[in-house]
Amino acid sequence: MDKQLMDKGLKTRREVLGDEYVDRATKNVDDFNKPFQELVSEYCWGVCWTDETLTRRERSILNLGMLAALGKGEEFELHLRAAVRNGLSKEEIRAVMMQIAVYCGIPVGVDCFRIAKRVFGDNKS
Amino acid sequence: MDKQLMDKGLKTRREVLGDEYVDRATKNVDDFNKPFQELVSEYCWGVCWTDETLTRRERSILNLGMLAALGKGEEFELHLRAAVRNGLSKEEIRAVMMQIAVYCGIPVGVDCFRIAKRVFGDNKS
Amino acid sequence: MDKQLMDKGLKTRREVLGDEYVDRATKNVDDFNKPFQELVSEYCWGVCWTDETLTRRERSILNLGMLAALGKGEEFELHLRAAVRNGLSKEEIRAVMMQIAVYCGIPVGVDCFRIAKRVFGDNKS
Amino acid sequence: MDKQLMDKGLKTRREVLGDEYVDRATKNVDDFNKPFQELVSEYCWGVCWTDETLTRRERSILNLGMLAALGKGEEFELHLRAAVRNGLSKEEIRAVMMQIAVYCGIPVGVDCFRIAKRVFGDNKS
Amino acid sequence: MDKQLMDKGLKTRREVLGDEYVDRATKNVDDFNKPFQELVSEYCWGVCWTDETLTRRERSILNLGMLAALGKGEEFELHLRAAVRNGLSKEEIRAVMMQIAVYCGIPVGVDCFRIAKRVFGDNKS
Amino acid sequence: MDKQLMDKGLKTRREVLGDEYVDRATKNVDDFNKPFQELVSEYCWGVCWTDETLTRRERSILNLGMLAALGKGEEFELHLRAAVRNGLSKEEIRAVMMQIAVYCGIPVGVDCFRIAKRVFGDNKS
Numbered sequence: 249m250d251k252q253l254m255d256k257g258l259k260t261r262r263e264v265l266g267d268e269y270v271d272r273a274t275k276n277v278d279d280f281n282k283p284f285q286e287l288v289s290e291y292c293w294g295v296c297w298t299d300e301t302l303t304r305r306e307r308s309i310l311n312l313g314m315l316a317a318l319g320k321g322e323e324f325e326l327h328l329r330a331a332v333r334n335g336l337s338k339e340e341i342r343a344v345m346m347q348i349a350v351y352c353g354i355p356v357g358v359d360c361f362r363i364a365k366r367v368f369g370d371n372k373s
Numbered sequence: 374m375d376k377q378l379m380d381k382g383l384k385t386r387r388e389v390l391g392d393e394y395v396d397r398a399t400k401n402v403d404d405f406n407k408p409f410q411e412l413v414s415e416y417c418w419g420v421c422w423t424d425e426t427l428t429r430r431e432r433s434i435l436n437l438g439m440l441a442a443l444g445k446g447e448e449f450e451l452h453l454r455a456a457v458r459n460g461l462s463k464e465e466i467r468a469v470m471m472q473i474a475v476y477c478g479i480p481v482g483v484d485c486f487r488i489a490k491r492v493f494g495d496n497k498s
Numbered sequence: 499m500d501k502q503l504m505d506k507g508l509k510t511r512r513e514v515l516g517d518e519y520v521d522r523a524t525k526n527v528d529d530f531n532k533p534f535q536e537l538v539s540e541y542c543w544g545v546c547w548t549d550e551t552l553t554r555r556e557r558s559i560l561n562l563g564m565l566a567a568l569g570k571g572e573e574f575e576l577h578l579r580a581a582v583r584n585g586l587s588k589e590e591i592r593a594v595m596m597q598i599a600v601y602c603g604i605p606v607g608v609d610c611f612r613i614a615k616r617v618f619g620d621n622k623s
Numbered sequence: 624m625d626k627q628l629m630d631k632g633l634k635t636r637r638e639v640l641g642d643e644y645v646d647r648a649t650k651n652v653d654d655f656n657k658p659f660q661e662l663v664s665e666y667c668w669g670v671c672w673t674d675e676t677l678t679r680r681e682r683s684i685l686n687l688g689m690l691a692a693l694g695k696g697e698e699f700e701l702h703l704r705a706a707v708r709n710g711l712s713k714e715e716i717r718a719v720m721m722q723i724a725v726y727c728g729i730p731v732g733v734d735c736f737r738i739a740k741r742v743f744g745d746n747k748s
Numbered sequence: 749m750d751k752q753l754m755d756k757g758l759k760t761r762r763e764v765l766g767d768e769y770v771d772r773a774t775k776n777v778d779d780f781n782k783p784f785q786e787l788v789s790e791y792c793w794g795v796c797w798t799d800e801t802l803t804r805r806e807r808s809i810l811n812l813g814m815l816a817a818l819g820k821g822e823e824f825e826l827h828l829r830a831a832v833r834n835g836l837s838k839e840e841i842r843a844v845m846m847q848i849a850v851y852c853g854i855p856v857g858v859d860c861f862r863i864a865k866r867v868f869g870d871n872k873s
Numbered sequence: 874m875d876k877q878l879m880d881k882g883l884k885t886r887r888e889v890l891g892d893e894y895v896d897r898a899t900k901n902v903d904d905f906n907k908p909f910q911e912l913v914s915e916y917c918w919g920v921c922w923t924d925e926t927l928t929r930r931e932r933s934i935l936n937l938g939m940l941a942a943l944g945k946g947e948e949f950e951l952h953l954r955a956a957v958r959n960g961l962s963k964e965e966i967r968a969v970m971m972q973i974a975v976y977c978g979i980p981v982g983v984d985c986f987r988i989a990k991r992v993f994g995d996n997k998s
Contacts, residue, residue, distance in 0.1 A: 545721060546726075559684055568692050
């Protein structure tokens with residue numbers, strides 16, 4: 249593992265996913281899953297999110313598309329909240345999800361809009 | 374079909390995919406596939422790409438993520454060329470594909486970089 | 499959107515999915531998801547289900563196969579209930595799911611039979 | 624292996640996929656792939672296609688949906704030809720593929736219509 | 749169905765998945781799902797798991813990889829418990845899941861480690 | 874990047890995939906894909922294959938299962954050749970592929986056996 253990249257990654261992760269989520273995730277680390285957590289920190293947050301070639305807003309859009317296509321609902325929800333944090337408006341998120349529905353099929357769109365209802369509901373937005 | 378939306382869609386499609394490709398696709402239309410071509414024009418190009426809530430650059434990033442995750446190599450290549458047309462630099466496209474590799478797995482990344490080699494090779498860029 | 503196609507679609511949707519489900523879905527519509535609901539009405543229910551080239555029974559069989567292969571459990575359950583409404587017997591639905599298990603793999607079959615147990619259980623059939 | 628089921632399966636396979644294809648496949652059997660060929664004969668052709676709970680026409684529709692959703696282009700082409708043999712008209716096959724495009728996403732539809740162009744082209748139909 | 753293969757399969761299944769699970773599954777069999785249960789017994793447990801060309805340990809590793817890639821969480825959990833029964837240590841299971849994360853993408857790895865936390869938590873191991 | 878891990882990874886990669894393949898891949902590296910090649914070296918070959926918690930034989934079995942489930946034919950072929958290099962006999966590879974066919978569905982099995990025919994054909998084995 250590249251310690252420096254991992255540390256930068258952890259900082260970015262906190263900014264994108266929020267303190268509450270990362271505090272919970274950190275408490276959840278144990279001897280067993282530690283190597284995986286380090287992989288995530290270095291790989292997702294160091295290699296990808298810390299690199300500034302793309303804006304965080306663009307990385308959010310990319311992640312929503314991939315996570316929807318892969319059928320990963322829990323991760324999609326997490327990154328929908330991150331997308332709001334990275335500055336996407338509700339209208340922009342809807343436009344992302346309309347494009348997802350057309351390209352990945354209506355049932356994938358149904359899942360996305362169901363998750364968005366939950367996210368925007370509890371955000372009172 | 375919504376004729377007006379479809380016509381706007383066709384115009385957008387030509388701008389994004391280029392005249393050469395669309396001319397070829399148009400010549401390929403026959404009685405059998407016409408209803409599908411109209412579906413594509415209205416939904417992909419009318420509902421999604423013509424809507425300006427997202428920039429074309431952002432829609433390109435989203436499409437690359439979905440098409441890679443869905444394993445649709447030919448469509449990925451088409452939209453890689455469109456991404457260049459929509460203003461993404463080679464460095465930005467590489468950043469998109471690095472994130473794809475991390476989130477969709479290394480074998481998906483291998484496919485993307487193989488396709489990019491072909492696209493950038495024949496672009497002399 | 500093509501208003502006429504959408505209206506026909508809504509009528510078909512009600513016949514296939516049942517009043518109870520559609521009433522609930524309709525109440526669930528808000529400003530945010532309205533464009534998506536219209537897409538579904540026009541696209542799934544107008545373009546596909548309202549077209550009589552295939553019988554509803556045949557469209558149910560097709561949908562069960564796709565939704566199982568795509569791993570969309572909630573939509574599969576919805577369309578299993580629709581399949582019963584469209585006239586498929588329990589024996590015919592089982593035959594569909596046996597073929598799904600062979601072509602999509604045993605774990606997909608396990609999911610389908612688990613859902614069918616729930617559906618046929620609460621139907622007292 | 625259940626010899627009787629396998630023999631019935633082989634007969635059905637020949638009727639559905641045609642002599643030419645099956646002759647070629649049979650010549651292709653060697654010591655290495657024989658157990659797999661027997662698995663296919665018993666499960667696909669014995670358990671599924673020989674069972675008359677569904678018509679062959681219905682099984683063709685189901686298979687087209689699954690194979691498209693799974694992204695298996697070569698098998699999709701094989702079963703498109705089988706669908707014609709099982710009595711589906713070009714218009715009915717188009718209706719199947721329109722529904723596939725809506726439920727599995729436009730890029731899957733693009734693949735299906737590309738394959739259909741090839742199949743119907745060389746059938747002079 | 750091949751009765752002899754099915755009986756051997758059932759015995760293997762009991763050894764790999766444990767009496768508690770199989771007793772529950774057996775009680776769950778009814779007229780409707782019986783043909784599918786027989787398919788599973790013959791196909792998964794007879795054809796695959798009873799064949800000694802691979803060790804059970806190797807078959808567990810293979811199944812974990814496939815079930816993760818296919819996104820089948822419940823089956824993954826079942827086979828994670830089976831992997832422990834077949835002799836894989838926690839460290840070996842972690843190594844399997846690290847490789848899954850790299851090849852299938854981080855979100856698949858997140859799912860696997862979440863499931864493992866539950867399995868190893870209630871095993872007090 | 875962790876230089877030491879990457880160097881160990883490159884050595885392992887050469888042992889598993891063979892000099893001929895790696896020489897070709899190395900010649901293929903350019904400014905554009907270099908960061909991705911380094912990612913592959915560190916994560917696939919450093920983090921996974923160099924770690925001795927699992928044997929190379931076990932890692933080959935795991936990879937075949939994942940690559941088949943993900944539908945990555947070219948990578949599957951590469952790792953089928955690697956599996957032979959890591960000591961799996963033809964009979965063992967067949968057993969792996971029979972299990973893949975049952976768990977991922979017959980069409981995935983068809984792809985695997987087609988690739989194996991090519992690999993074992995040109996190996997004269």
